[in-house]
Structure formats: structure tokens, C-alpha cells
Amino acid sequence: MKQFTKYIIKNSLKRIFLYRACLSRLKLMGVEKVFSYTLANETGVTSEQVRKDFSEFGIKGNKKGGYNTNELLEVMENIFHRNKEHNIILIGMGNLGIALSKHSQFIQRNMNIVATFDIDPFKQKVRSDIPVYSLSRLKEIIDRFKVKVAILAVPEISAQEVTDELVRLGIKGIVNFAPVLLKVPQDVIINNVNLCNELESVIYYVHQQIKADGSKNLELLYKGMKY
């Protein structure tokens, strides 16, 4: 039986990020028209792949005319809901948390860290433009700013307990920097960013003496390689 659900594939979504990065650059350079093979060359995928990905997201181009850079970028912004403002909170204002709170790109991309939280009263003194609160104010802020996504930069040991509280208060997505596999209900999305693992991946591939077959971006090397 034919299903009525449609599937969006993670890999294609990942590639959309690549295309967008490439398009942003081309736009800055004043390029108005872009072809599938341009994006393909720049990102290390094939041009068929680019077009298949586009078709997956319903993106149409002009026969012989390629794609309009601005339109394409706009479609991609919409895919990632960048037309809307997103209120984010950040838990844990330690080394990493402070760096993240100062990262200007989040704001440029409509992702506003509306507040940060730390258990340590000392850290709660303002150390950046963004206020640092005690965890007791979590509910208030989440409700007020309708926050759905949180960044978690607390020590491994506290990560699960903080997560439980966030989920209880209605958070639906977490970018987690602590090296633990968090347990959450089915409807909550966890994106683990483990910087040690990222480094170890590179070490792994460097050791395997990868002669990458076309692309050199690790995120695209999912197909496998000789060793």
C-alpha cells in the first residue's frame, strides 16, 4: 500500500547546508544565476545529486537557465525557518557557554539567545550582553519567550538532570555539548555535538590515509573509503 507520508532524508538536509553556504558566498560575489554543476563543484557532490536534492525540497529551476541565486537562498532560508525569529536559551555559562553566548552569527541568523542560566551565583553576574539567570527563573523565561530550543553546556554530571527539567518545562529540542546520551521522551529532539568525537573522527581518517574520492568534507564521506 502506498503511504501518504513523505520522507525528508537527513543527508539531503545536510547537503542543503552546504549549498546554502556556497550560495551565500556566490551572492556576496554578485553572482545572480547558478547552475547545479556550479554548486556540485563547490561542494564536492555530483550535479545530479544537487538536482535530486532540490526536487526533494520542491525547488524548481529554469531549463538551460539554472537557478536564481536569491530565490534559491530564500527557499533554503524557509526550509530552516529563518524567516521566523527563534528564541533560544543557553544553560551553563562556563568556558563553552560564554563563548557561545558571544557568538554573533546566531543573531545574524534570527536565533536569539534570550537568556542564559547557571547554577553558580558568581557566574550570574552579567558577563555578556545576555542576562545570566538562576535556574529558578527557567519556567518564567521559557513561558515568556515561548522558548522551544535550548543549548546545553553544563558538565556531564548535571546534563541529564537539567535536561529532565527543560523537558518538563516544554523544551522540544536540545543541542547538547555534554558527552552523554541523554534520555528524553519521543517527541524531544537531541542533537549531540561532541567535539572530542569530531577530533577523533579526523584523527581516524588521517590515520586511514584517506585519499578522498572527490569530496574532502568529512560530513560527505559517509559512503566509505578505501584503506
Next chain:
Amino acid sequence: MKQFTKYIIKNSLKRIFLYRACLSRLKLMGVEKVFSYTLANETGVTSEQVRKDFSEFGIKGNKKGGYNTNELLEVMENIFHRNKEHNIILIGMGNLGIALSKHSQFIQRNMNIVATFDIDPFKQKVRSDIPVYSLSRLKEIIDRFKVKVAILAVPEISAQEVTDELVRLGIKGIVNFAPVLLKVPQDVIINNVNLCNELESVIYYVHQQIKADGSKNLELLYKGMKY
């Protein structure tokens, strides 16, 4: 014709990281014997997948007896060359660079940041245990410590030029935090870590109202999901 090359698949490598995280925890809890379905439950994959992944990396268990936690962990450490010391350098001691340089887990995992570099003489004053050098000393340090892997935390605008220099001096793998697609020779591995993208992925999936089908870890949601 049968090929003599063997392929290691990126997805399975990614899952090995998950299994390892899980095993570390089980080890701390004093668990000596682990079954494929234990790891499967904990990580959200199927037990067949666990065994297939293991067979890919040549890991053998005991029929009915499962796997020995310690042995399994050891094999995984070897996969990631954690028995060897790895000398790493870090370029760009701004907000992110400082946070990374203070991250203790790198050392715990045999990845030593032997030196950091910054173009700004002010930043070159010691701000952590690790020395901060001018870029003029790159060659000396890379040669002395036989550095093959670098962490790049410089602004977008300088990322490519610094990369060119690193590659020229023999660096073979880069973890890149700048939101640009770096151009490097075929034999150099780039692992782009784009924290904005990681956040946007979460926003994307939260918006799609994902009811994740088994696993809630974004890195495993490559298979696709209903919306």
C-alpha cells in the same frame, strides 16, 4: 571482479562513538558483560545493527555470553587510535579558541593541544596552561611535535588563508569551526563543525513535529522521518 579494498562506512563509525559512550557509562557502573541488545536499547539502534557494525570492525563476541565490556572498550579505543598520543594545534584564541583550549576532555583522551596560535599579539600573552604563539612559529611547532591535526577557530575571513598555510606545513586534518567550505588538496581531511547549522537542524526537526521513531538522537535520524 572482487575488489581487495575494504570499506568502512561513516554511519557505522558514528555509531561506534555512541556504543563507546554507552560502554563507558556501563563500565563505571561495574557492568562486565554487555549484549548487543543492551547497547541497542541504550543507543536507539537495532541489535542486528550493533552486531553488523561490530563485524565490520572485526569485533567478536561470545555466543550466549555477549561481549566483555572492557575488551569492547579497548577495541574501540584502538579504532580511534587512542592508544597513541596525538599532538594537536589550535589556531585562533578568540572566544571559542579559549574555551576549547581549556577543555579537559581532550587531554583525558590523549589529544594534547601542544600549542595555540593567534595573529593578535595581545592574545599571545598566556591565558591558559597552553602557550599562545605568533603564527611565525607554526612551522617550528608542527615539525617539533609532528603535528598532523589542527583545530581552526579563526574568523571566517581568515580561515582559507590560514588553512593554506597549515596544509603547506604538512597538516593532514582540520576541525574547522569557521562557517566556510575550505578548499584543500585531496589528501587533507576537513571536518566542518558548524554550530549554527546544528542549531538550525534542531529547529528544523522541532518544526517538523518529529515523532522520532525509536531513536531521538539527531545523528541517527538520517533515515528520514514522517512529517
Next chain:
DNA sequence: GAAATGATGTGAAACAATTCACAAAATACA
């Protein structure tokens, strides 16, 4: 305005990854 060209878009084919199904082996237990 007809022919050549150059790009998209997409079924079909090829390839890759996962799941299924079950044999084989180790252990437990009667």
C-alpha cells in the same frame, strides 16, 4: 524559423545500508 546547444528533471539501474531470518555455538538446566 530550424537546428544546435546546454541545462533541468526524473524514471530506471546500480549501488549501499539495514533488517530479517535463521544456523551455529555456548550455556543452563533437567
Next chain:
DNA sequence: TGTATTTTGTGAATTGTTTCACATCATTTC
């Protein structure tokens, strides 16, 4: 000792993804 049970390990089947091949159409050229 033999039978039941449990878990691994892996071919086969299925499912998913990428590449191929080419029809199609817009544009340029003659």
C-alpha cells in the same frame, strides 16, 4: 548426557540512496 534456551554472526531480502541516461524544454546560433 541431552534438551532447551539464549545470544552471536551472517547470508538473503528488503529498503533506501545515488548515479546514469535521456527526454524535455529554453535559449542561442545560423
